[in-house]
Amino acid sequence: MGRCRPIARPAAARVGKARGRGLGSRGSSAMAAEKPVVAVTCTAPVNIAVIKYWGKRDEKLILPINSSLSVTLHQDQLKTTTTAAISRDFTEDRIWLNGREEDIGQPRLQACLKEIRRLACKRRSGSPEDPLPLSHSCKVHIASENNFPTAAGLASSAAGYACLAYTLARVYGVESDLSEVARRGSGSACRSLYGGFVEWQMGERADGKDSIARQVAPESHWPELRVLILVVSAGKKLTGSTVGMQTSVETSPLLRFRAEAVVPARMVEMARCVRERDFQAFGRLTMQDSNQFHATCLDTFPPISYLNDTSRRIIHLVHRFNALHGHTKAGWPARVGSVSLRFIRLRGPTSKPPVAYTFDAGPNAVIFTLDETVAEFVAAVRHSFPPESNGDKFLQGLPVEPALLSDELKAVLGVDPAPGGIKYIIATQVGPGPQVLDDPGARLLGPDGLPKPAA
Amino acid sequence: MGRCRPIARPAAARVGKARGRGLGSRGSSAMAAEKPVVAVTCTAPVNIAVIKYWGKRDEKLILPINSSLSVTLHQDQLKTTTTAAISRDFTEDRIWLNGREEDIGQPRLQACLKEIRRLACKRRSGSPEDPLPLSHSCKVHIASENNFPTAAGLASSAAGYACLAYTLARVYGVESDLSEVARRGSGSACRSLYGGFVEWQMGERADGKDSIARQVAPESHWPELRVLILVVSAGKKLTGSTVGMQTSVETSPLLRFRAEAVVPARMVEMARCVRERDFQAFGRLTMQDSNQFHATCLDTFPPISYLNDTSRRIIHLVHRFNALHGHTKAGWPARVGSVSLRFIRLRGPTSKPPVAYTFDAGPNAVIFTLDETVAEFVAAVRHSFPPESNGDKFLQGLPVEPALLSDELKAVLGVDPAPGGIKYIIATQVGPGPQVLDDPGARLLGPDGLPKPAA
Structure with a gap:
């Protein structure tokens, strides 16, 4: 059996902007010479779909019934960190x-590891530089952490498996391609x-290669774009997404129609919106695509x-806020629930x-807006959902200036405040893809290949 | 101008089982001889659609984009009563x-009156018996009442306009045909x-005649069928159904698909379910059709x-209750939210x-079930939504025997009770169509053609 060797090759450019490479030196020095541990630590971001993925055409290969499009959130606020270490002396994964x-x-x-x-x-088998390319037969130890509570209900599995794939690849x-x-x-x-x-292009091939x-x-394309995550107080989720989407595919006539007749045009339009x-x-x-996704969930049985x-x-709140800012033309409807038209003025100064x-x-909720709107919208959220206990920690992430609400906005929004309905807000923005961490202090596994004790 | 004359002709058989006819005698005796008031009092029922109507293809004629099918509820529990009176001396409607x-x-x-x-x-113009058929030119006074609170959010407009049409016809x-x-x-x-x-057959003609x-x-066809109306505590409705369905037609791609591709087969299947x-x-x-209707509401923008x-x-609650009673075969899914399969036994004694x-x-919620299930389901509702203040008035309408819940059912249902979530239950059943009331005491208008003082 061959010896596991550090991978000195730079990270593949195709899977994002890698800034480092495999880190083996500290592991080697701390261990006896005959037990080298090769360790790599990477981070990966959360993404939020704006054209939603719901439903698989192949459960095993995880092939979707429609394409989807997402925004990658910045890792300064939300990320998964993963360390993977291989050693000839590990006896099991x-x-x-x-x-x-x-x-x-x-x-x-197992599917990720096998792949x-x-x-x-x-x-390796195609590379003449690696006559004994057997690191892939080494067992691996993996440690992974999120910098955000799993209970927050954010899409931790996407960041987690992206980070796993990226780290294992290194x-x-x-x-x-690591798709x-x-x-x-996930x-x-x-x-x-x-x-x-x-x-994520759905592809057509049965083997999923496309x-x-x-x-x-x-991420540099649209610097004004801002993202607010409104973490809602809620009990546990009743239906996991894996089981949920399977049931939807089996029982919702609307989901099939959406996938076949609605999403293709929406993908084209969304890509245009981003480009322009x-x-x-x-x-x-x-908003329309989020609503339609939840509509197909409701059309599922049960x-x-x-x-x-x-x-x-x-x-x-969002529709009222928009109506007050005059977004009633150019495709924005004038009628917003019970807000009468007399409250709605045309776009002015x-x-x-x-x-x-x-x-x-x-x-x-994940909210998208542009930087100039953030402060006023956060103030509107505070007004509609007065923070209960953690007023000082209500806003996390990027700093947001305090803003005063106009009496007009208060009149429209403040009819029925719901104290404590939102636990906290994370303010963030569009961010880069997975990163390799050079700092050995960031590693989650010690030189023995076991998790470091919590700091 | 001709004189208004009492309509002595029996009510048309085509529009239900009419038991009486126009009542003019008391009005005539109480008024001076030259001011006869012809008055008719009728009642009409609420109906609950099991294949839903949502969306018009003609706003003015109120022609739907799909057919619908409903169950008429019994008027012992829910009805509208309407008195219509005509007199030559009324100066306005x-x-x-x-x-x-x-x-x-x-x-x-106005559209109803004109029609x-x-x-x-x-x-009249086609009838040789009525040489001066001018009662249709008399002004009318109408008084209408529901025996249930409008605030309960029940479909009062359906009963109201059916009663208006039926009473005016008499x-x-x-x-x-009064369709x-x-x-x-409405x-x-x-x-x-x-x-x-x-x-309600949607029809194809532009003039709506079909x-x-x-x-x-x-109503005698399925005597075991029972209906429970669970009146939920809620604020005011934000979007009226007239405005709502118009917005849905304009903005929801799923609604169009539902109307064209899903409902026709469901109409056939639902009629079969009823017949058999x-x-x-x-x-x-x-349940599926209710869910799909609400799905198209969610797909509406806003x-x-x-x-x-x-x-x-x-x-x-309903899906858990059914799962516990073994309704996991024959098309009922075994997986119900977080209820694990170990709780679900096959249909047994x-x-x-x-x-x-x-x-x-x-x-x-409107609940349909058969008589033998009513008592246990009501007990399950009580368990999940403990009545808050009006425990003695929690159950109204048809009597329901108290029932004990099995520990097994309690274990599945009682995880998270929501006190006060349901205000009260109205127990009812399938009922007959509009009725003519012979009892003069039931009239809502006095001999002067004005509303009687409340008793």
Whole structure:
């Protein structure tokens, strides 16, 4: 059996902007010379779909029934960090998530590991520089952590599996497209392999080789775009997304129609909105697609409801806020629930870009807007959902200036405040794809290949 | 100008089982001889659609984009009572709803009045017995009352306009099909013109002459069927159904698909379920169609949400209840939210027929089940939504025996009770169509043609 060797090759450019490479030196010096541990630590971002993925055409290969498009969120606020270490002396694959050892035998983890080793094996066998390319046969230890609470209901599995795929690729020296590795863990994880704006093309092939993620525009493309995550107080989720989407495919006539007849045109339009930075149309389509996704959940039998009363209040707040800012023309409807037209003025000197919501498989809202609107919208949220206990921690992430609400806005929004409905807000923006961390202090596994004790 | 004459002709058989005729005697005796008042008092039922109507293809004629099918509820529990009086001496049309005078100039009221007078005129002009058939030119006074609170969010407009059409037809001597008269007031009102199970055929003609209601089966057809209305505590409705369905037609791609590709087959299947009294399939399709209607509301832009968190708890309760009673075969899914399969036993000696929900444009649930299941389901509702203040008035309408819940059912249902979420339950059943009241004491207008003082 060959010896595991550090991968000195730079990270593959195809899977994002890698800034480092395999890190083996500290491991080697701390261990006896005959037990080198090769370790790599990477981070990966959360992504939020604006054209939603819901439903698989192949459960095993995780191939979707429609394409989807997402925005990669900045890792300063939300990220997964993963360290993968290989050593000839590890006797089995092991994994720790947020400090707790988990069952490495889970089918999705196994699918990722098998796929990355297949790619590693394939690469080495074709490379004359690596006469003994057997690192892919080494067992691996993996430790992964999120910098945000899993309970927040954010899409941790996408960041998690993207980070796993990216980190394993570096430790095993794989340079090919990682869409399939990440996708086998969690479909939407392939979109977290890139920064900026990313589409996951559904593909047509039965083997899924053309079901891949690609970047539509980099994170630098739309610097004014801002993202607010409104974390909603809620009990546990009743229906997991894996089971949920399977039931939807089996029982919802509307889902099939959406996938076949609605999404293809929406993908084209959304890519245009991004390319042209057309926020008006981007926001409207984002909301419509979120609503349609939740509509197909409700059309499932038994029905699935991820939105709760607070989610619906947020939806209503956004439409009122937009109406007050005059977004009643150019495709924005004038009638917003019970807000009568007399409250709605045309866009004037005080009008601001609109705000858009999207909801994944849970009650939390993700809000998109432009920087000039953020402060006023956050003030509106505070007004409608007065913070209960943690007023000082209500706003996290990027700083947001305090703003005063006009009496007009208060009159429209403040009819029915819901104290405590929103636990906190994370303010963030579009961000880059996965990163390799050079700092040895960032590693989650010690020189012995076991998780470091918590600091 | 001709004199208004009492209509002595029996009520038209085509519009239900009329038991009486125009009542003019008391009015005549109380008034001076030269001022006869012809008055008729009728009642009409509420109907609940199991295949939903949502969306018009013609706003003025109120022609729907799809056919619908409903169950007529019994008037012992829910009804509208209307008295219409005509007199040569009335100088204008007037209307009182629940004791308060309303604007008779409302377009929908005017459309009904115009249509009934057109039919009256047409009939008389073709009848040699009525040489001076001018009662249709008399002004009318109308008083209408519901025996249930309008605030309960029940479909009062359907019963109201059906009753108006039926009563006006009797007072003006119209015997033709009343679908159009009722429909011009409120689309679904045409379904309240019959008892039992009623379909509203969408029709194809531009003038709407073939958009009519007809009875699928009479109320005697399925005597075991029971209906429970769960009145949910809620604020005011944000989007009225008229505005809501118009916005849906304009903005929801899913609604168009539903109307064209889903509903036609569902109409055929639902009529079969009724004919064959197949409750298993009836219940499932009722729930699926309710869910799909609300899905198209959510796909509307801005989205419409009529269901609230209590509605969703009721949905969840029904699926759990059914799962526990073994309704996991024959098309009932085994997986119900977080209820694990180990709780679900196959249909055994204790199993009961299932329960089905449907929701109209509001948060109230209407439950269908068979008589042998009612007591246990009501106990389950009490357990999940403990009554708050009005424990003694929690159950209204038909008597329901108290029932004990099994520990197994309690374990599945009682995880998360929501006190006060349901205000009260009205227990009822399928009922007959509109009725003519012979009892002069039931009249809502006095001999002077004005509302009687409240008793």
